[in-house]
Amino acid sequence: MTAAPADGALRLPICDCHVLVVDDTDFNRTLIGAILEEAGFTDVSYAKDGFEALEKIAQRTPDLLILDIMMPGMDGFEVCRRLRADHAYADLPVLVQTALSSSDDRNRAFAAGTTDLISKPLDRAELLARVRIHLENRVLIRSLQTYRARVEGELAMARSMYEHLLPSTALRDGLERDSGVAVRSHTVLSSDMGGDLWGVLRLGEGRFGVFLLDMAGRGVSAALNAFRMHTLIHELSDLAEDPAAFLTELNDRAVRLLELGEHAAVLYGVVDAAAGRFRYAGAAGTAPLLLPPDGEPVFGDAAGLPVGVTAGTRYEARELPFAAGATLMLYSNAVLDALNASAHESLEPLVRQALDSAAGDRFAAVTEALERALGEAPGDDHTLVWLDRTGEA
């Protein structure tokens, strides 16, 4: 007989797998057990009928079930059906061994949920080959699933830390009370983590600073840099009144931390509702969009070198009027990229159209229009920050 790899050449990881042999005949159990143990399997257990099989599976899920069909009490078909009805055992490979050779019976076995069928009398080499294929597959899937569960867990925890950086509802409510400006945002990350970040710095007398940061790159590495930048921004509150000085200093500090290719587009501005203005500076950020209560949308200007490239870069402050009833929209570069637009002007028709057709909430109308326009395109992370002057400062 040709030597199959099953002849003693089992690869290591599957030898520890737990195999449950279910057969009502003592002789068959002994035979299958002997074949498996001779091949190096160390964890084989046995059940005499369907009931005992289900009991043992409930106690400890095997990696493979070798199941006889014709058994008194509960037959193999029923064992199979009951296992498949339980989500926990949906993936459990079931190798049915049967003396039944009619097509109908074989079809019944597959309909009941069997994974594989082997005919009696059992051939040792074939049994071992099939056992090996199912177990190797099981071990592969389990290792991939374990990896996925671990990484998903890690990323979920990191994601909650990221969300913790964003302004809370309580903070935004307080801000609205003090400044008469409602701040809302819409963020879509292309992966579990990303390099987009926004936040507010509270200043005195109803004023506050708002920043929108768009770190180069994506995923975990962009998030690591976004956390660094957040730490720097957090420690710059002394300069928060002066957008140009704020960005200039942020850049000098960022240059010392970031490596080549790691840079950020940043927009930072001070919202002063009482004075009716938004004073801001930009570092390769997008142009803020002002939507006056009546009249045409106005784009600001946020040109400038990205933060983190060259020490000593100076940034200039600019100003937009921010009258009662007006709205300011800040958005990350990726919004334009995803719209396939190089210039901010292309955003205007989308916003204008959304606002024209909006009966109620203008923020919802714009974010919906944006989501529609971006479609299913995976794209980069994108963020929209929406500031409404709702009341008197």
Added chain:
Amino acid sequence: MSDVQQALQQQDMALLAGARVMIVDDNRVNRHLLLALLERGGISQVEMAEDGNDALARMESFQPDLILLDLMMPNLDGFEMCRRLRADPRWADLPVLVQSSLSRAEDRARAFAAGATDYVTKPINAIELLSRVRIHLQNRALVSDLRMYRHRTEAELELARKMQERLMPSADRLAESEAATGVAIDAHFAPSSELGGDFWDFRRDGRGRLVIYLVDFSGHGVAAALNTFRLHAIVQRMDFDAFDPSEFLAAVNKRLCALLPNGQFATMLAGVVDPETDRFLYASAGSTRPMVWGPGETEPTLCDSSGLPLGLLPSVTYETRTVDLPPGGRLFLYSDAAIEIPVGPAGDDVLDEAGLADLIRDDLHEPDGRRFLDALLPRLAAAGPIDDDLTALLVTRRSDARPATGPTPARRVAWRSE
């Protein structure tokens, strides 16, 4: 039919409709029989090949998800074709379902030995064949989905891992510092997964003294790593002009408290090697206990390291402690993973400081610091499973060194030419 069943059936149909199957059979009638059968099962993307050579030639362009393979064929038979497929990593786990009129046990064994995934005998039972095809395709879809996830996140985490690695001192910087201060640092840094919550670095203060610190954030993985990047940004902004360990920790703590969410904290040890007094001055925020020994000493001294971890309370103050560190003396710092290795018959005990001291005792005066660490790591691994980020730092005051103000050019050149 329940909603779940219905959803599953829809998923199944989509899977079959998207599947690409190659039929390899030298008999035209058989090929068309199988084709009709597959089409009846909802599989429409089918390629047909007349023998093994023909099939191999079509693999690259067709990219099948499954092969239905006859065994007895002219030119290149099914056995040999299967072997060749398996030798190519691209097709190593492609499902190969053999359908053959050979029904002897030896033929089956030969087919499985050649790498077949499954084997059915002609005449073909249509329902059985389709059931098996579906099972293999489902399985392949599951594996490929999981693989894709792994592939994508591995690449992403690898980028992040390299970033974290670059936070730690480079060999270049370490060599320069050793030349300048006469203090050598040998380090081992191993996160328990791709990224971790350990971080260490060194500086020279305004007086040219070597400042070293080791941080261990709660948790591990990506979340803990985010915190190490925050800490790195904080320390970057600190004043190292006149370094004072207790003031340093108090300042770092205050700044971390403003950033860390509830429940996250860090332990930290920060100290300075003072060559004038031959001492190591340090402060600890709940770090592990440093071990120190002088030349000729046969037992490491366990130093006091009590202190509240960072990030819990902004107003905490820390104490500066001192320990003798003469020329030839050594200081050993480590993250808690090194003393929390489960040991004992039931694994319910931990290695602890005494156990760690036992592991290094024989090597206290090993001249090569790298070898000190290289000898320790397998001993730690033998003690029990290490399931947290592990950092170990051996700081050696060279007895032959005269403190200098900077690296001598000669040494720099020598180091480069090594």
